[in-house]
Amino acid sequence: MIKVENIKKSFDDIEVLKGIDFIFEPGKTNLIIGRSGAGKTVLLKILVGLFQPTSGNVFYNDVNTDKFSKKEIRKIRMEMGMLFQGNALFDSMTIEENIRFPLDMFTKDTMKEKTIIVDKCLERVSLKGINSKFPSEISGGMQKRVGIARSIVLKPKYLFCDEPNSGLDPKTAITIDELISDITDEYNITTVINTHDMNSVMEIGENICLLHKGKLVWKGNKDEVIDSDNENLTDFIFASPFLQKLKDRALGYKASMKEQNKI
Amino acid sequence: MEKNLLYHLGRYMNWHGQIYSRPENGRMYYKEIIRQLYDIGIGSLSIVLIISIFIGAVTAVQFFYQMDGTTIPPYFIGYIVRDMTIIELAPTFTCLVLAGKVGSNMASEIGGMRQKEHIDAMEIMGVNTAAYLVLPKIIASLLIIPILVSVSAIVSNAGGYMASVPTGLFTSGEYIRGLRAFFIPSHVTMMYVKSVVFAYIMTSVSCYQGYHVTGGSIELGKASTQAVVYSSILILIADYIIAVLLTG
Numbered sequence: 001m002i003k004v005e006n007i008k009k010s011f012d013d014i015e016v017l018k019g020i021d022f023i024f025e026p027g028k029t030n031l032i033i034g035r036s037g038a039g040k041t042v043l044l045k046i047l048v049g050l051f052q053p054t055s056g057n058v059f060y061n062d063v064n065t066d067k068f069s070k071k072e073i074r075k076i077r078m079e080m081g082m083l084f085q086g087n088a089l090f091d092s093m094t095i096e097e098n099i100r101f102p103l104d105m106f107t108k109d110t111m112k113e114k115t116i117i118v119d120k121c122l123e124r125v126s127l128k129g130i131n132s133k134f135p136s137e138i139s140g141g142m143q144k145r146v147g148i149a150r151s152i153v154l155k156p157k158y159l160f161c162d163e164p165n166s167g168l169d170p171k172t173a174i175t176i177d178e179l180i181s182d183i184t185d186e187y188n189i190t191t192v193i194n195t196h197d198m199n200s201v202m203e204i205g206e207n208i209c210l211l212h213k214g215k216l217v218w219k220g221n222k223d224e225v226i227d228s229d230n231e232n233l234t235d236f237i238f239a240s241p242f243l244q245k246l247k248d249r250a251l252g253y254k255a256s257m258k259e260q261n262k263i
Numbered sequence: 264m265e266k267n268l269l270y271h272l273g274r275y276m277n278w279h280g281q282i283y284s285r286p287e288n289g290r291m292y293y294k295e296i297i298r299q300l301y302d303i304g305i306g307s308l309s310i311v312l313i314i315s316i317f318i319g320a321v322t323a324v325q326f327f328y329q330m331d332g333t334t335i336p337p338y339f340i341g342y343i344v345r346d347m348t349i350i351e352l353a354p355t356f357t358c359l360v361l362a363g364k365v366g367s368n369m370a371s372e373i374g375g376m377r378q379k380e381h382i383d384a385m386e387i388m389g390v391n392t393a394a395y396l397v398l399p400k401i402i403a404s405l406l407i408i409p410i411l412v413s414v415s416a417i418v419s420n421a422g423g424y425m426a427s428v429p430t431g432l433f434t435s436g437e438y439i440r441g442l443r444a445f446f447i448p449s450h451v452t453m454m455y456v457k458s459v460v461f462a463y464i465m466t467s468v469s470c471y472q473g474y475h476v477t478g479g480s481i482e483l484g485k486a487s488t489q490a491v492v493y494s495s496i497l498i499l500i501a502d503y504i505i506a507v508l509l510t511g
Contacts, residue, residue: 077386084380086380105288
C-alpha cells in the first residue's frame with residue numbers, strides 16, 4: 001500500500017500540487033487521472049522518488065519514505081517497476097539486453113538463467129522471439145510491451161505507469177491496459193497508472209483519483225464514474241460535445257426506464 | 264554570476280560523493296570501462312596522431328626560422344622540440360583536442376540519456392546512475408589519456424624530424440643528437456601529471472554538464488558546448504598551476 005499525505009509541490013513560485021491525500025491500494029490498478037497540467041506526472045514522480053515534495057509525506061506500507069536510509073531506498077526501488085511515457089528503452093541495447101539490464105545489475109544469476117527469465121517475460125507480454133531486435137526496429141505498441149517486460153523482470157511489488165497509452169491506437173491501448181491489469185492480478189502488485197485515457201478509466205480503474213489544477217477533486221472507482229455528479233469529473237470525462245450528447249441520451253434513457261418501472 | 268559559480272561548484276563537489284560510492288555490480292562497471300577505453304583510446308587515436316605530427320613539424324620549422332642566423336647550434340632544435348612537446352604541447356594540445364571530441368561526446372551521451380528518461384529509468388531500478396555512468400568514464404580516461412599523450416609526444420618528435428630533415432633544414436644526425444641532449448627524466452613525470460589532471464578535469468566536467476542537463480535539444484547543445492569551453496579553460500588554468508608547482 002502506498003499512502004500520500006498532504007503532498008505539496010512547487011516549482012519556483014508555481015504550486016503544482018496543493019495538498020494531496022490518497023491511498024493507492026495493494027493488488028489493484030490505481031489510476032491518477034486529470035487534464036494535462038493537472039499535476040499527475042509530478043505526483044507519480046514523487047511516488048517513485050524522482051521528485052521530492054515541497055511538504056507532505058509518502059508512506060510505503062505505513063513507513064514514511066523520509067525515514068528510509070539510503071540502503072532502504074535502494075531496496076524499495078528494486079521492488080519498483082516503471083513504464084515511462086516514452087518507454088525509456090536503451091537504444092544502443094537489444095530488446096534482450098534491455099530486459100536483462102536489471103538482472104545484470106542486481107543478480108548473480110548465470111547468463112543461461114537470465115536468458116530464461118527474459119524469455120519468460122517476453123512471452124508474458126506476447127513478444128516471444130524478438131530478443132535480438134533493437135528498440136528502433138519495433139512498433140510503439142511493442143516498445144510499450146517491452147517496457148512492461150523490463151519493469152516486471154525483477155518481480156516488483158509496485159508498478160508505475162506514466163501514460164501507458166499515449167501515442168497508441170485505441171485497440172493497442174486496450175491491449176496494453178489489459179496486460180497491465182492482468183499483471184497486477186497475477187503478481188498481486190500495487191499498480192499506479194497516470195492517464196487521461198477514458199478507455200483506461202472505464203476498463204481498469206479500480207481505485208481512481210482525479211486531479212484538477214493540483215488538487216484532488218474526486219475519488220472512486222470505474223463503477224462510480226458514470227453516476228457521479230462531480231462537476232470536475234463530468235467536465236473531464238465528457239469533454240467532447242459528442243460524449244456530452246451520449247451522456248444526455250443515456251441519462252434520458254435511464255430516466256424513462258425509471259418512469260416505466262414506476263408505471 | 265558569482266552565485267551561479269558557487270552553486271555549480273557546490274553541486275559539482277556534492278556530485279562526487281555520488282560518483283565514488285560502491286558499485287552495484289563490479290562486472291557491469293568493468294564492461295563499461297572496457298567500452299570506454301575502446302571509445303576514447305581507439306576512437307581518438309587517429310586525430311591524436313594527426314595533430315601530433317603537425318605539433319612537432321611546426322615547432323621544428325618555427326624554431327629553425329627563429330634561430331636561423333644565430334650562433335645556436337642546429338642540434339638544439341631537436342632538444343627544443345623534445346622538451347616543448349613532452350612538457351607542454353603533447354599533454355595540453357592532446358587534452359584540449361580530446362575535450363572537443365571526447366568531452367562533448369560524453370556530455371551529449373549522458374545529456375541524451377537524461378532527456379530520454381534513461382537515467383530516471385535506471386534510478387528507479389535502484390542503479391546509482393552517477394556512479395554507473397560517470398565512474399567508468401573517469402577510470403578509462405585516467406588510464407588511456409596518459410597513453411595517448413605518450414603516443415602524441417613520440418609522434419610529435421617524429422613529426423619534427425619529418426618536417427625538417429627531408430627538407431634539408433638540418434641533418435638527421437643533428438636532430439637525433441638534439442633529441443638525446445640534456446634529457447631530464449622529471450619532465451616525463453610532469454607530462455604524466457598533466458595528462459592525468461587534464462583527463463580528470465575533461466571527463467568530470469563534461470559528464471557533469473551532461474548529467475545535469477534540463478530542457479530540450481537546445482539545452483543539450485548548450486551543455487555540450489559548455490563541456491568543451493569549461494574543460495578547456497580549466498585545463499589551461501591547471502596547466503599554469505602545475506607548471507608553477509613543478510618547476511618552482
